[in-house]
Amino acid sequence: MTIEAREAPLPGLGDAEIVFDVQAFSAYYGAFRALKEITFQIREHQITAIIGPSGCGKSTLLRGFNRMNDLVQSAHSEGHILYHGVDLYAPQVDPVEVRRRIGMVFQKPNPFPKSIYDNVAFGPRVAGYKGDMDERVEQSLRRAAIWDEVKDKLTTPGTALSGGQQQRLCIARAIAVEPDVILMDEPCSALDPVATLRIEELMHELKQNYTIVIVTHNMQQAARASDVTAFLTMGDDRAGYLVEMDTTDKIFTRPEHRLTEDYITGRFG
Amino acid sequence: MDRGSGQAGVSLGHGHERLRPTFEQALANVKDNVLRLGALVERAVERAARALVERDVELADQVRWEDADVNELQRSINQEITSLIARQGPVARDVRELLALYHAAAELERMGDYATSIAKLAQQLAAEPEEPIFRQIPEMERLCRSQLRAAMRALVDVSEQQARDVCAGDDELDALYKSVYEASIALMEKSPDRARQATHMLFAAHHLERLGDRVTNIGEDVVFLVTGQIEDLNP
Amino acid sequence: MSAASSPSTADLVALRLRSGGFDWQSYVLHGAMLLAMLLALGILLVLLADVAVKALPVLTQRPLDFLTSDLSSRPARAGIAQGLVGSLLLVLFVAFLALPIGVGAAVYLEEYARDTPITRFVRTNIRNLAGVPAIVYGLLGLAVFVTLLGLGEILVVGGLTLAILVLPIVVITTSEALRAVPASIREAALGVGATRWETVRNHVVPYAAPGILTGTILSLARAFGETAPLLMVGAVAGTFSVHGGLIEQLTGPYTALPTIVFNWAGQPQDEFRSLTAATIVVLVAVILLVNGTAILLRNRYDRRW
Numbered sequence: 118m119t120i121e122a123r124e125a126p127l128p129g130l131g132d133a134e135i136v137f138d139v140q141a142f143s144a145y146y147g148a149f150r151a152l153k154e155i156t157f158q159i160r161e162h163q164i165t166a167i168i169g170p171s172g173c174g175k176s177t178l179l180r181g182f183n184r185m186n187d188l189v190q191s192a193h194s195e196g197h198i199l200y201h202g203v204d205l206y207a208p209q210v211d212p213v214e215v216r217r218r219i220g221m222v223f224q225k226p227n228p229f230p231k232s233i234y235d236n237v238a239f240g241p242r243v244a245g246y247k248g249d250m251d252e253r254v255e256q257s258l259r260r261a262a263i264w265d266e267v268k269d270k271l272t273t274p275g276t277a278l279s280g281g282q283q284q285r286l287c288i289a290r291a292i293a294v295e296p297d298v299i300l301m302d303e304p305c306s307a308l309d310p311v312a313t314l315r316i317e318e319l320m321h322e323l324k325q326n327y328t329i330v331i332v333t334h335n336m337q338q339a340a341r342a343s344d345v346t347a348f349l350t351m352g353d354d355r356a357g358y359l360v361e362m363d364t365t366d367k368i369f370t371r372p373e374h375r376l377t378e379d380y381i382t383g384r385f386g
Numbered sequence: 387m388d389r390g391s392g393q394a395g396v397s398l399g400h401g402h403e404r405l406r407p408t409f410e411q412a413l414a415n416v417k418d419n420v421l422r423l424g425a426l427v428e429r430a431v432e433r434a435a436r437a438l439v440e441r442d443v444e445l446a447d448q449v450r451w452e453d454a455d456v457n458e459l460q461r462s463i464n465q466e467i468t469s470l471i472a473r474q475g476p477v478a479r480d481v482r483e484l485l486a487l488y489h490a491a492a493e494l495e496r497m498g499d500y501a502t503s504i505a506k507l508a509q510q511l512a513a514e515p516e517e518p519i520f521r522q523i524p525e526m527e528r529l530c531r532s533q534l535r536a537a538m539r540a541l542v543d544v545s546e547q548q549a550r551d552v553c554a555g556d557d558e559l560d561a562l563y564k565s566v567y568e569a570s571i572a573l574m575e576k577s578p579d580r581a582r583q584a585t586h587m588l589f590a591a592h593h594l595e596r597l598g599d600r601v602t603n604i605g606e607d608v609v610f611l612v613t614g615q616i617e618d619l620n621p
Numbered sequence: 622m623s624a625a626s627s628p629s630t631a632d633l634v635a636l637r638l639r640s641g642g643f644d645w646q647s648y649v650l651h652g653a654m655l656l657a658m659l660l661a662l663g664i665l666l667v668l669l670a671d672v673a674v675k676a677l678p679v680l681t682q683r684p685l686d687f688l689t690s691d692l693s694s695r696p697a698r699a700g701i702a703q704g705l706v707g708s709l710l711l712v713l714f715v716a717f718l719a720l721p722i723g724v725g726a727a728v729y730l731e732e733y734a735r736d737t738p739i740t741r742f743v744r745t746n747i748r749n750l751a752g753v754p755a756i757v758y759g760l761l762g763l764a765v766f767v768t769l770l771g772l773g774e775i776l777v778v779g780g781l782t783l784a785i786l787v788l789p790i791v792v793i794t795t796s797e798a799l800r801a802v803p804a805s806i807r808e809a810a811l812g813v814g815a816t817r818w819e820t821v822r823n824h825v826v827p828y829a830a831p832g833i834l835t836g837t838i839l840s841l842a843r844a845f846g847e848t849a850p851l852l853m854v855g856a857v858a859g860t861f862s863v864h865g866g867l868i869e870q871l872t873g874p875y876t877a878l879p880t881i882v883f884n885w886a887g888q889p890q891d892e893f894r895s896l897t898a899a900t901i902v903v904l905v906a907v908i909l910l911v912n913g914t915a916i917l918l919r920n921r922y923d924r925r926w
Contacts, residue, residue, distance in 0.1 A: 185808065190735055217814030227805035229824060239823065240813030287809070294813050337475055369477045371614025382480045383406040 130345055130364055133160040136298060136328045137182060142196035143356075144177050144186060151177045153356035154196065157347060164320055164329045166343035166365065168336060170380065173349045174357025175332040179300050181205075182330060183219040184212040217244055220291035224303040226283035228275030228290070233258075233267050236275040236286055240294035253293060260326075261289035262319050281312025285319065292323075299323065301331040305338060317342040336381055340369045348377045409474050413483065416466050417541070420487050423459050423494045424538040428531050430456065430501035431597065435527035438508035438590055446512070449505035456498035463491040482614060486607040490541065493600045493607075497534070500593040500600075507590045514583045520569060522562045523587065526594040529559050530601070537604040549608035553619035556602045563595035669905070675898035687899060692881070696892030699885075701900055704878040707776065708845055708907075710870060711877055714780030715787060715844045720837050722784075723791025724826075730792070731799040732821050751789035758786040759853025767854055774854060776875035782850045787840040794836020798829040831922030838915040842908050848879035878904045 137159040144152040152174040159165045167175045177186060184205060186192040198205045205215055217240075229236050237254045246253065254271070258264040263285040267278070275286050284304055291299055301320075305313040320329055320342055333339050339346050346369070347362040361374040372378045430449050437446035467488045470476065476484055533555055540548035570584040570591075602620040610616055628636075679687055690700020734740045762782030766772045802825050810820040826833075878900060885897040 183812070185812070188808070188811065213811075213814055213816050216812055221808075221812040223805060223808060223812070225805060227803070227809045229806065229809065230828060239810070239815070243813070243815045243819045243823075290809070290813060336477070340477060370481065372478055378478050381477050383409070 130160065130163075133162060135159070136161050136201065137330075138197075138199040138202075140197040140199065142178075142181060142194060142198055144174065144181060144192065144194045146189065147191040150354065150356040152181075153352070153354075153358045155349075155357075155359050157359055157362045159328065159330055160345070161328050162324050162326075163344040164324050164331060164342060165345045165347065166339035167330065167332045167347050167349060168334075168339045168380075169349035169357065170351070171334070172355065172357075173351045175349055176302055177357070178349070179302055179330060179332045182298070182300055183216045183221055185216075185221065187212050217294050218296050219298045219300060220294060220296035221300045221302065222284070222287050222291055222304045225307050226280055226287050228278070228283050228286050230274055230276050232272045233275050233278075233286060234271040237289050237293045240290060244294055257289040257293040258286075260292050260323070261285045262315070262322070263289060279312070281308050281315060284308060284312070284316060288316075288319065288323075292327075296327065298328045298330065301329065303332055303334060306334060313338070340365060348372075348374075348380060350376055350380065406474075409470070409476075409480075412466070412470055412474075413480070416463060416470070416484070416487055419459060419463050419466070420491050420494070421538055421542065423456065423463065423491055424534060424541075426452075426456050426459065427494050427497045427501065428534050430498055431504075431527060431531055431534070431594075434501040434504040434508060435524060435590075435594075437505055438511060439524055441508070441512040443509050443512045446505040446508040450502050453498050453502045456495060460491050460495040460498075464488065467491075479611075482611050486541075486611040490604045490607050493603050497597050497600050500597045504590050504593050507586050507593075511583065511586050511590075514586075516580060516583055520566055520587050520591070522566045522569075523591060523594070526559060526562045526566075526591060526598075529555075529562065530594050530597050533559070533598055533601045537601050537608070540605060540608045544608065544612060546609055546612040549605040549612075550619065552605040553602040556598050556620055559595055559598035563591050566591035672898045672901050672905075675895055676902045677895075679895045679899035680902065687896075688903070692876070696890055696896060699893075699896055701878065701881055701903065703876050704881040704900070705903075706870070707875045708877040708879075710776055710875070711780050711783055711851075712841050712845050714777070714871075715784045716837075716841060718780065719784040719788050719791050719840070719844075723788050723837070724795050724833060726788075727792045727795035727799060728821060728826065731796050732817065732825060747789045747792050751793055754849075755786060755847050756849040756853065758782055759850030761785065762850060762854040774874065775872050777871050778854050779851050779875060779877070780871075782854050783844040783847060786847060786850060787844050790840040790843065791837050794840065795829070795833045798832025798836060799825060801832060802828045831918060835915045835919040838911055838918070842911040842915075845911065846879055846904065846908055848877075848883050851877055851880050852883065878907075 135158045139155050139157050139159075141154045141156055142152060143150060143154055155178060167178060169175050180186045181194065181198055182200075182205070186194070194206060200215075200219070203210070229239065231239075234254055237257050238250050241250065241253050255264060255268075258267060263282060266282060267286070275283065278286060284307075288299070288304075305316050308316065317338065320331070323329060324344075331339075331343065343365045345362065346365045348360045348368065349357045350360050351357045361368065361372060361377045363373070367373075368377060369381060372381065430452060433445055434449045436442065437449060467484050471481070471484060474480075533552055536548065536552045536555070539545075540552055566588060570588040573584045574581045599620060606617060606619050609619065687700050688705065689702050690698060691702055692704075693699040730740065730744060759782060762778060762785070766778040766781055767774060772778050806824055806828065807820055810824050811817070815823070882897055882900050882904065885893045885900065
């Protein structure tokens, strides 16, 4: 007689709506191919972590989602990234509009050397937001879990905050334009462990409202904070390719692919 | 940006670079200790059964004393594993291996307890006037030990097939136990004055049967280690 | 430590740490460099002191009169009023002309232009232009503005010539200031959906402003002190009125402080030695003032990224 263990539904994958449908996406810097025919999906309200060794093209892939790679002159791509069914690389798509919907938080906290208020208000301003700006700023700072720390000093420069606070300010700045997706490019690599855990908790809260894609070097962070993990590595031609993507739980307990196992357990094979 | 580092990264396509020799060494050390624990338990089972059959009170006493070594070794294995989990952050196969070893050590410790119980029964039976009965008991003991060795071998080889074979081999032990059970009931009915002896022998057989079940649990641990799936292989 | 026993780690460490001999090389080098610096400073001080001493009679006897009097061939009445006004107007002209064009060019080159062989060629040439001798700009001004366009030897032409002279410097310093704004700031602005222009206008240029300002003020100081090109495009030391209207000023004959220095230095009368020195003192004082302002600005708004 066995009693079925009541399994909590594993977060990740499942049948949530597909936000990004990446189809045979390749990225180049000049003649160098950085990414080779990546194909996978990112689903709504999930935290998807992209892990892999240095130089495997994680950041390039992440920057492909909001066309940040356009800023690099020699960069070009092949294949498609569909965002809710629309090809982000179609000719009539405006990258500025793309970036309004798909926000980004960077590796090193990069607040503007302006007041905390102006840091948050800049996005809505350029987006032509006509409503109550004070409210928008407060709401964004609250969602980024930094309101209580800064509410009495909104006019002080954002650069005067601590590293962890700066990064949360940057998250508030990204939220303020009400994006649909938040891309995070190693958001904790410059932070101490406590600030790191705070950001991870915050990500957990944010996924109720946003879809989050995070690139991280820190595998423990991917294990702790994400629902789905994609593992990229690179071949002999140094072009990054997707080895395996699955629920984080699966990747970190019983990955399918030997390369994944060797990477996450710290043995390159 | 990844553009710059793309030129400098380590190629993963070929070659074999061991990045965690310290951790691997520690893991191998834990495994060695589990095998040592298995050897201790095997010896205890063999001697407990011999004490039972040969009515050797001295030997039984030694088995009981030596169980402390088993407990001590299991404790130290637990400590090593706890420390490795806390400090090395094992994932995937590594964490499965540590959990499998942790569980296997716990099972071995329980087996040691069964050996001790058999040794106690041996002492009580030595006080009985009649010669021991039930040829099945030495047979069960031999089978138990060969199962245990096979399970340890499966652990060393990390072989799913060997582990499954071990689990399949448990049926024979169950059958032997069943025949001891029938024989002891028959004996009690025939000569009620030997009921005490029959009960002791039945208990000894029962301990050996349970011991065999624990061995199959170790087999399940090996399967978990290989596949990541928890299966019941001794239904 | 006995001879038989091997030395302890502590002994070895002590031995190693104390074994550094007298590093005479670094002392000699240190001394040589100090000497070079003192030499340069000394020459400058001697020059300045010499000028200051010679200027003393004029500056003590009639300081105000000297600054407000017109040019004159009679030493006792000669002043530098036209020079001051001329230099001021020239610098203002340069400021209004060279700064917008220079800053605009730098913003284009740094923020918009794609990295092609042509833009690289342009960049290299701007650097080269900054190193071209000033007299060449004078010849250019003479050939283009005075002769080709037939504007005559008027203040506007002097201003145009100086503007072209400082333009490469403005472009270079502005470019450097823009480049000092980290890429992460641009990414931050673009990342929340700002256009390139919004990014440049709201962030890059404002954050680079102190650097741009410092660079351009220094380039104005350069314009203030230049003599050679002005001599080519007709700054004169003759007598003319400085009391007309602005248009009249801009389109009339003009002079500037450096030109006056050059002119007076060639006068035979001894009294002009003192007048020349006094003009130099005024010129140097103005330039020091301008440079000082630039340094103050830079220190005040210097940003750490």
